[in-house]
Amino acid sequence: MGKSKAEIQKAYRERKKQKEGEAYLKKERERVKGYYVPIEEKPQRKANERRKKVREWVRQHRLKKKNLTKTVANNLEQTKTVANNLEQCSEISSSSDVTSTVNIVTEQLIVKLPSLATKKRTRTRVNRANAKHRRTIADLTDKNELLNRKIRTVSKRYQRLINREKKTQTIIRNPTTSSSSRNSPSTSTSIALTPRKRTIQEIREEGLTPHKVPKKIQEKLLFANVITEEIGAAWKSNGLKGKHVLKKIVNGEIIKKYKMKKMLGIKSGIRRHHFKATVCSNKLLSFPLLRKRVESREILRGDVVTFLERDDNSRMMPGKNDKKKTETGHIQKRVLNDSMLFLHLKFKTESPKKISLATFCRLRPKHICLTKHLSRNKCLCQKHQNMALALKNMKTSGANVTINPDEFVRQLKDKPLPEILSEIRNENVRYEQWKKVEMADGKKRTKIVEREETRDSFISIVHTQVRDFQEHVSRVRLQYQALNNLKENLPCENVIVQMDFAENFSCTSADEVQSAYWNSSAVTLHPVVVYFKNEQKELEHKNYVFVSDDLGHNIGSVLYHHSKAFV
Template identity: 50%
Template sequence: MPMTKAEKQKAYRDRKKQQEGESYLEKERQRTKAYYVPIAERSKTDQEKRRKKVRKLVQKHRERNRQSTIEPSTSQPSQQVESTSQEQEQVVSSSTDNPISTPLVVRLPCQNPKNRTRKRISRQVAKCNREIERLKGENINTQRKYKTVSKRYERLVKRTTQNKSSENVGQDKETGNDTHGNDGPSSSKSGTEKLTPRKRTYKELRDEGLSPSKIPKIVKNKLVLANLLTDEIEDVYNKSDQQAKAIVTSIVSSSKLKEYKLTKTLSQSTGIRRSRLVKKRKKDWAKVRKRTRNRIKRESLRKDILTFLERDDNSREMPGKNDKTKTEDGHVQKRILNDNMAFLHLKYKTETSSNVSFSRFCTMRPKNIGLTRYLSRNKCLCQKHQNMALALKSMKKAGASVPLNPDEFIRKLRTTPANTFLSSLVDEEVVFSQWKKVDMPDGRKKTVIVDQTLKKEDFNSIMNKQICEFSQHVQRVKAQYAAISTLKENLPPGHILVQMDFAENFACSSADEVQSAYWNGTAVTLHPVVVYFKENSDTLKHKNFVYVSDDLGHNFGAVYAFIKDIVNEMKAAVNDIKMVHYWTDSPSSQYRNKSAFYVVSDHKNLLGIQAIWNYFETGHGKGPCDGIGGTSKRTADLAIRQGKIVVQKCFRLL
């Protein structure tokens, strides 16, 4: 039977041992040591494998030792057993006088020789550990003293070098050599002040034991130029942003730095990390230019989307003083979108012919513009929109598959008739909720949500009428927002656009009040106004006004007083005003009444210019005035909390 590879190797090792003897064993030991890797340098998997192997070897070794202590007692020669058996036959039992018939071999437990000195070894190990700890403490103290002495030595060398440098500079001045490159007399410099490139060059030469006056001028100029360039690179690098730093690093880095071993030198001279210099060796200026162009395109796209979302037909500004969002430029008034992002994205692509994706469009929405939330706790919403939202909610509960968004429902009516949605109702009776005015016991009227249960046929007839009215309402709202947007873009010379609305009354207060002051608080009227105009250019400008009054009536008398002041202010700001366009909400108590119609008809005689008054749909007069009112109240409230003012009357806000 042929030999296996293992048997051949074993036979080869045996022959080598017989031929070479100890020299072969020494070579094998050296070879094994050369391949040995400390366990700390191995991976966790290899460490676990080695420990497992060592445990098995130790177990085998202990088992071998245990067998070696047992075998001598069990493998005695038979003759010795026979001789001992004859002697043991005479052994008498302790309980009887009869001799023991069978020989009894008793082996006493023998302590392992390796464990006999364990206690003494432990004491020696503890003593050595204590000595090691003591030496470690002495080593730390010695290192601390060494650092202290080294710092003293460095300061002494630096001071000596500065003294020598100042003496050499003085000597060069006396001999007529301006080593500093200055026309005037030399000035003493402190050790902490940064040296000029020429001074640093001469200092480096003297530190190496060379005299600058004996160095050729062309060599000195090259050294000065090198120091000058490194200073300029360091200055530009430290003052740049991350992208500019990447460009600077790409310019100065090169594979030649590694070839001539100058990477560390350049890093120390310019302050650029070595890792950056290594990564930026490959220059791809096309990618850099492409990234720059892409960044410019993204910023332009972001501005266009922001302008689109801030339009009054796409979002409305919140009027509350707490409706704010903190940004990098301070607090900004919140805006709420009038529609969902999907429709606004489609609308933006239609108007601008842009290929921006929906995800990018949503990403570029600023955080001060919130998403649409219907039936949320909000004030001054359109009653028709809210009634339609409540009706859609009732239809949804009755089994119809309709969206809860009124504007989305109107868009679906373009392809699906309203009767299709109404015919899908499952319940025979529908619980219907609407905002309505009801008569109160004291004779006043109050707007509340009224719930009523209608049959399916009655509900369908009411909904058909309401859907028709709501569709016309939505079309008028869109037409009005488009009209004011077009007017702002194409405002003729000599025309001004005045957009105004009453804000929520401001409650006068102070930072520290007595208990009874809460029940005696006063309020003032705030009337924000935004005036748009063009002055000697095609750029649209605007001015903001906030009128404060103790009159809480919110009637047209106060509005007329505000209008007179606005016209006088704008006559001083804009030359040759011919026409004023008023855009307001349409409450009959404030703007849409006979007094307003009279002022508009006789505006030329009263104020000297023609006027056109435009009314928004009811509940859709939100605009920049609401944001100005909220900002004004928030600013006044902040001043009150800081204790700067105490507002008890309207004149304290002026």
């Protein structure tokens, strides 16, 4: 039967040992040592496996050493026993024979015995504190080595990143500020080189001496560097149109023929994809034109904002905290009087510019809120709020209507009012209205009054209310149109004054006592806006606010504030 591969290899090693001796063993030790990996650098699983093997090797070594010690001790006892027996038998044997026998036995049993005294000693006493400190030092040493390995790993990674950045800067350069900010593609230095210095450096990098190179060759290299420098500077400084013209000039048939596009991009900083040709045509890709006209877009945005800020389209919220923070500061909030859909239609009828509903909604500024914020507002129109409450009650009773009064008026053009009211199914309808109610002290105050009417009575009330509301909406629109017309055609020496009472505000003292809470006083604010035209016939306005402790909103107060405004 033939030998296995392992047996063949073993026989080969034996022959090498016999032939080369210690040199072969030394060579094998160095070879095996080169494969050795410290246990700290191994993964946790393999490290545990090696520790397990080492413990097993140590156990076997100690067991072997223990057995050897026992064998030596037994041999020594046997030697002593034999010697004693030989002394007792001296009468039978001659002295010379005994001596030779003892010498033979003794010479056969001479071994190097280990020191047995150390085995009989007690274990060396070790201070627990010192042992703990040594363990701590060992743990910290391991952690330090682990952190050092991590530092080396991160350092190598960082160095690779730096080398990659240098290589990228060398191959593809992008000019920054001037034509002297680009270097030769054959060097990784970050020092800005002029075309002449770059020419000299390129000659030296090729192993040549500049003054030994013919002058004509130097001039041609310098000319090439100057041209590429100029092209790169022109590419950087010009806009899209200039780049488009430059691309048509430098990207011709000759540069394609000699395959110099890449070199042109490296030298001038122009990326190659700008010169890439389409698959279907031999024409080069043109630079994209301006898809958005910034100037016209800003004009359109201004027109939309001006339209939405008109008093007939939105109203300003009166609260001090009703403001919106923007990039330029705080702006008082405004609430739209109608939906964005209707305002978009209204804007298209007034303006010849084409704009989609999505763009119109996107151009709405942040400080102009939608109509849903009306429910949180104050100082609203009583007729609008009563109509909104009536629509809410109609919707609760089964009618399919909107809760926006202005939208409801527009829906009446497509669907008559009797058809809408016929959808009410409840026999008794509860509805709410803002009305003046006489209080117990004889004064009248405006409050929400809840009433219950029959279906026919409610329909009759709604008919009357809708007719009055339509007239009210028509008057409001006519008033806004007249006011806008008056502002546009205002003579230079005339003014328009808009004035009205604002809310009454309570006054408190700084660091007031507790009992002063019930003695707070109030003041009336009377804002006034004056419109006029300046010397350039542009409409301007000025704002005034009159503060008075007279809480009465009557003719006398208006006359007094009017006289103070024009003093």
